[in-house]
Amino acid sequence: MNEHLLSMHDVSADDVIRILDTAESFREVGSRVIKKVPALRGRTVVNFFLENSTRTRISFELAAKRLSADVINFSAGGSSVSKGESLKDTALTLQAMGADAIVIRHSSSGSPLQLTKWVDGHVINAGDGTHEHPTQALLDAATVRDRLGGVAGRRIGIVGDVLHSRVARSNVFLLATLGAEVVLVAPPTLLPVGVAAWPCRVGTDLEAELPGLDVVMMLRVQAERMHGAFFPSSREYAVRYGLSERRAALLPEHAVVLHPGPMVRGMEIAPAVADAPSSAVLAQVQNGVHVRMAVLYHLLAGAAA
Amino acid sequence: MNEHLLSMHDVSADDVIRILDTAESFREVGSRVIKKVPALRGRTVVNFFLENSTRTRISFELAAKRLSADVINFSAGGSSVSKGESLKDTALTLQAMGADAIVIRHSSSGSPLQLTKWVDGHVINAGDGTHEHPTQALLDAATVRDRLGGVAGRRIGIVGDVLHSRVARSNVFLLATLGAEVVLVAPPTLLPVGVAAWPCRVGTDLEAELPGLDVVMMLRVQAERMHGAFFPSSREYAVRYGLSERRAALLPEHAVVLHPGPMVRGMEIAPAVADAPSSAVLAQVQNGVHVRMAVLYHLLAGAAA
């Protein structure tokens, strides 16, 4: 496995399987009363979050703590960053303090890669701009594997604001690596330039696609990243790309519904669909902690071994 | 003991005594150089604070850490809550991540009870709107017991903004459970509807009540919750319901002065009164950590045993 986890291009199919297998063994740890192993005792993991995300920050914090690492939370507000320090100097400072791994979330695509050019420690991308969010794709793959016994050969639809979604980008590449057939279903204005080169098909008619899907992954509408007017209104979005009860009924019986969260119920997904047995939304969250434990373990404990 | 601690109605007199006794044994731990026991190693306690409170958050954080639990702090700012996620989805997410206990502070009365309908883990109310703040009442009872040898039969006055005070509500019910005689002293505009059904007497003349009290509990003026005009001015409040030196002199020699903090000196309480030997304000803070250790211990270690 690579020294860092920046994008799904950093991991081979073998690496992914190894991470998912390790995550499964950590799930067993998570079911104990004492949910802790000493694997990373005395290591320092810095959650370097320059963009807000309580959910992902907590997931990484718990993952590191369950491996007995020390965790430092660093967020933008009131930090040296706001005093005019460059990203490079902040990163070098964290390294000089002894950070073994830096988990970075940043609004600029490519900043985790930049970081690796400056620091010696391990860098984990926890979401960079509209680029990638690899641990999200890994936890999605873990969830599909759990529910359907495997990823290869499944048809997986990714629905919604693909343009602004790092989750979509990481998933397309990971799922293709694992042999799935991926279909993007999005308004033409919310598809990225160059999507033709991605290992997937593009559709626009959600209802025509649903009956053929094994998995439907609804994306969050990244309202905070839509600086222009990409669609007329949120109501319009829900009408055309939301997963209503009527639409969910078009899915095959065995199909699994995913959403990376936080969900805006009634917008991307109807409440009854989010709560139905076919929804794996909470399994995704649970797998998130175990997948992140596995990533930290392979990067940090692997390197020391 | 119940699975959750939501209100003083969840605990019998026996439960209360058990918690106070356990808190006393944890006080001994707190006096050691190594203030730590391994009781909750590997458990995860989430401080889910959707309303600001550094003091209560730190008290719970210390309590959990002294029991060797892992603590995650979750506050509203910049969280998924601000991205439109419902309270239910946030709670289910925390549970899916493996939270063994959720300590919740929320501006809406009843939200901790709601939480228990969604999550399997233990829920502890750290203050909900104008409803209850049970660990505050427990630490107050612990403090009265320390100072006066017991609660039963004591006459305890609760003075000030009862209407907005979850501290008052929890205390009235807990103190009555323990056999104390409770008197509320408040401006008529700051008494809740239905107070006639509470197990206490209501007075309006503070100076007439003081000579008969064993304990006087001053309430914080909840300026942040007074959306209307409940009294003419803060000066007027101090004049009529503040505990001045002259008024404190009306108390019996043995009487104890309590305040839940943070104090606005000169408003609810005169500086000299807050610092007098009769004041148990800092004993309350100290008991707070031990009472919260006891609550976490009974809910979490009890459940596992």
Add this chain to the structure above:
Amino acid sequence: MNEHLLSMHDVSADDVIRILDTAESFREVGSRVIKKVPALRGRTVVNFFLENSTRTRISFELAAKRLSADVINFSAGGSSVSKGESLKDTALTLQAMGADAIVIRHSSSGSPLQLTKWVDGHVINAGDGTHEHPTQALLDAATVRDRLGGVAGRRIGIVGDVLHSRVARSNVFLLATLGAEVVLVAPPTLLPVGVAAWPCRVGTDLEAELPGLDVVMMLRVQAERMHGAFFPSSREYAVRYGLSERRAALLPEHAVVLHPGPMVRGMEIAPAVADAPSSAVLAQVQNGVHVRMAVLYHLLAGAAA
């Protein structure tokens, strides 16, 4: 050693040497895979930061965690302080909760000293207004010792906004204690009243001083503390007091460049100078963690022994 670390006047030359020697032994701990010793297990260190400083807060947090202490972070936003509580009451509250040490950063000079009058625990000044920042001076001395083999007899220039710099103040006194010759180089408007009584010389011509310096310490421009107009523009500051490449070339070969960070590159220091081998900026950061471990160790473990 004293019970507190408030200013460089609290420590004798012997104390300083003892701290620097201990810091060196902790550097060895920092180079291990498991960067942790059990020295302060079960102790509670509170980071009480009423002024923003991610960098110093993290350095103390890591120092305490590597000694196995429990760390509580307390910052101003949304705290009891904002509800009108006095500094004294907040400090007494932290002590009542069992804080063994309070690391305080505050915008008012002298507030750490005030704290010691109220609490029994150890107080460490992490920067108070324009007064002192003793752990910064200690880490600077550690860095000079590393690079030049000692501090005594070296000529050290401190350049820039001395008036607002607690770093300058702490360094002047510490470096003089250790036998260095200190020169302040600053615009006359940015020199404090009374500087004539300090154990140092004052210069105004940076370029004339550089060839004679063993160490040049650039100060951060405390833009947030400059309420008036102390110099015409930041461009003007850079032109007259910035360490450009041309100026850095005037230093002797062996000279060391220091900056407390966060750096505003191009303002106080040219990027190429900050990154040159003569720059010890990152060594300062690294020494910061070890010096703070040493201070916590001597104050807390020493007291218990």
